[in-house]
Amino acid sequence: MGLREVVIHAWSWLNYKPVYSGTHHADAPGMPNRRAFPEANAMWVPEEDQKRLAAYKLLAAYDQNQAFELAEAAGDHHAREKREFGDPSMFIETVMSHVLGREQTITVHGAETDSEQPTPEEAMAARVQEQLREWADDEQLPMRIQQCERKSVSLGDGVYRLAWDPGRMRPTLRVHDPGFYFPVLPEDGDAGDYPTRVHFAWELPADPRRGTKARLRRITYELDWIRPATASGVDTKGRAVRAPLPAPEPDPDQPAAEVPPPLTPGDLYYPATGAIARQYPWNDTPSYVTCYLTDATWIIEDIKGTPDVDSLPLDGAVFATRGDGEVLDHLDLLIDFVPVVHVPNTVPPAEEHWGQSSLAKVLQVFDELASSDTDSAKASATTGSPMIGLWGKAAGSSMDVHDVTPGLMVKLGEGGGMIALDTSKNLAELRNHIGDLADRAAKIARLPAVALGTLDPSQAPSGYAMDVSLGPLDSLIASMRLARDHKYALMLKFVQRLYVAGQHPDWSGITPMPAKVAFGSYKPTDKQGVLTLVTEGVDGGVLSLETGLKMLMEAGFPIDDAAEEIDRIQSRQFDKARMLADATGDTQLVGDFLGVKVTEPDPAPAPQLPAAPGDQNPAQPAQDPAAQGTGGNTA
Structure with missing residues (x-):
């Protein structure tokens, strides 16, 4: 009966688009249109990634008001008459701003403490938090986050890539288009697991003026067993490659089977198994794996057969050379993780890897x-x-009027x-x-009018009603932030490990600690209402000053440091200080409350009372009348 097979996959929500679902007679059934998506149909792109790349381009076209061009490529001759007024872009910007909140803050648990004598763990957390925030300023992290999150919200996926920069002495963070990202996902496992091999690949167009042909560049990160040490060299074709180092001189008394291969300083060789282990600073036990980096380029016309991005032959590749002279041909990065973080826009379905566009x-x-x-x-x-x-003939003329212009008067005859x-x-x-x-x-899309900014302020309901109307948006943002929390924590873990591996002097003695990126509030707030609530709550004794300041900070009040703000407030509360003095009688406690040093007054001298007539001054000894030479007689 010619029944059509129905396949539901991560991008099947685009099947209604003829340009995407391959309904054109020249395309393979179910595959993207070749005229509209030539990049997705490239020889080296795996078949399972073609729909994903086509979906990215189609979504980007909607974002840039260019969807009509793809429709025209699919044969819609009236596509250029369509009006596109930027509604998709407005939705993307709105969702992204709500996901990120007003600000993004790096926090380490235990760093914010009011204790005058913090524990070693709290001191370490404060030090790590300070160093990470300095790195964020140097790497312009808020801008990088916006770059990645816009791709994540609009396309469904965003990608970060980290690398240690010896010149800057810090990890560098770069954002990549997900269309260049090709992870090798397990076929018999959970696709949501962290991939052990990741490719970044894209085509470089030919440049006739420079005499360069069309090329394909691929950057690969791969976790593999630790191998013997290598160094930069040249092969028989004159290509820059990595070559094994010469074996060390064997000990005459040592059996040949126990002679170790050339090792990277610090590695351990186990002759019984032939394995090489390495003790990383952030692990408690030795590890047998490391991450290798390869940066290779091919001339496309020289690629024989139909290999995909994961099976390109390395014998015809040209390897790049890093600034320090190291050839990027399976270069050992001396880390046991792939420094790539994939950020899905939504929580992926079970056993899936990709997110979904908003x-x-x-x-x-x-x-x-x-x-x-x-x-x-x-x-x-x-x-x-x-x-x-x-209708009707113009009086005195046979003129036919075809264009009506302002001020034109036509006098018609009878019956006109x-x-x-x-x-x-x-x-x-x-x-x-x-x-x-x-x-x-x-x-x-679960975006109420108050979130889109289309609500008339003069007709806004009460604050409680507005908060209730934001219920769908609350659940949306909670789910989207859930998909991001672990990813940003993973990125900050990689940053700390790269600092330690790079032996940065400021990170000497630092132990990597769990850190996260906290997104700020996204709700519109009534600052006057929050201020009144906090004032009444603190004065009534049902809210602590610390909780009240936290509420004010979330409402957008310009409070940088809560502890410093508390000191400022208390230093001016003289009435409460007087009540504290009356209640405790402890002037030192009052001074600590006001943040000033209280000087104790000197004790008052004992009172000297004048002696009454006939009374003996007790301060002077009694006198013998005979010693006065008066014979005891008085005047």
């Missing part, structure tokens, strides 16, 4: 919006310049008349339909 569920609505905008533009043209019909075509009602209906489609898209 445009996926609303793409058909955007197509309807583009069609309605096109119809609205045509209707507005006939409304502003309506079609007019005239005029009628204008009124399309304003159709235009109004089209505009209402466009509004309905926009609301439908926002509802499907």
Whole structure:
């Protein structure tokens, strides 16, 4: 009966697009259109990645208001009449801004402590946090995050690549288009596991002016067993390659089987198994694996057969050379991890690796919006310049009027008349339909009007009602941040390990610790309402000052350091200081509360009372009357 097989996969939500699903007669069934997506149909692209690359290009076209060009390539001759007013781009920017929040902060658990004598763990956490924040400033981390997150939100996936830069003495962070990212996923395992081999590959076009042919470049990271040490050299073809070092001089008394191969300093050789182990600073036990880096380039016309990106023959490749002279041909990076972080936009389904674009569920609505905008533009043209019909002969002339201009007067003869075509009602209906489609898209994407910024402030409900309306957005952002939390924690772990492996002096004695990137609040806040709530809560004794300051910081008040702000507040609370003194009688405690040094007054001298007449001054000894020479007689 010619039934068509229905296949559901990570990008099957695009099957409704003829340009994507391969319905053109010249394309293979179910494969992307070759005219629209020549990159996805390149010889070296694996078949399982062709739909993914085509989906990326189609989504990027919607983001750049160029979807009509791909439709035209698929045979739609009226595609250039379509109006694209940037609705997909607006949705992408809105979702990205809410996912990232107002700010992004690197935090290490235990670093924020008010203790005057922090524990060694707290001191180490504070030191790691300070060093990571300095690295973030040097690498412009907020900008890098925005670059990656825009690709993640719009395309469904974003990719970071880390590398140690000996010149800058710090790890460098770069963002890559996911279309260049080709992980080798296990066929018999969970595709959500971390891949042990990753390729970045792209084509370099030919340049006739420089005499260069079309080339293919591939950068590969691979985890493999530790091998004997190598050095930069040249093969018989004159290519720069890595060659094994000469074996060390054997000990005459040592059996040949126990003679170790050339080793990297610090490696351990086990003759019984032939394995080589290495003790990394961040591991408790030796490891037998390391990460190798290869940067190779091929001339495309020289590639024989149909190898994919993972099976390109290395005998015809030209290897790149790093700035320090090291040839990037299986160069041992002296780390036991692949310094690549893939950031999916959504939590991938079970046993899947890829995320889903935020445009996926609303793409058909955007197509309807583009069609309605096109119809609205045509209707507005006939409304502003309506079609007019005239009948009857102009008086005294046989002139036929075809163009009506302002100020033109036509005098018609007997029985003449005029009628204008009124399309304003159709235009109004089209505009209402466009509004309905926009609301439908926002509802499907879980973006309420207050989040899109389309809510009229004069008609805004109460703060509680606005908070309830943000419920769908809360669940959306919570799920998207869940997909990112582990990825950014992994990136900061890699940064710390690269610093330790690079032996940076400022990281001497530092133990890598778990760190995370905390995203700020995304909700619109009533600052006056939050300030009133905090004031009443702190004064009423139901909120601590620390909790109140945290609420103010989340509301967007310019408070940089909560502990310093508390000291400032308390240094001016003289009434509370007086109450503390009356309650405790401890002036030292009052001084600590105000943040000042209280000087104790000197004790008052004992009072000297004047002696009454006839009283003996107790401070002076009694006198013998005979010693006064008066014989005891008084005057």
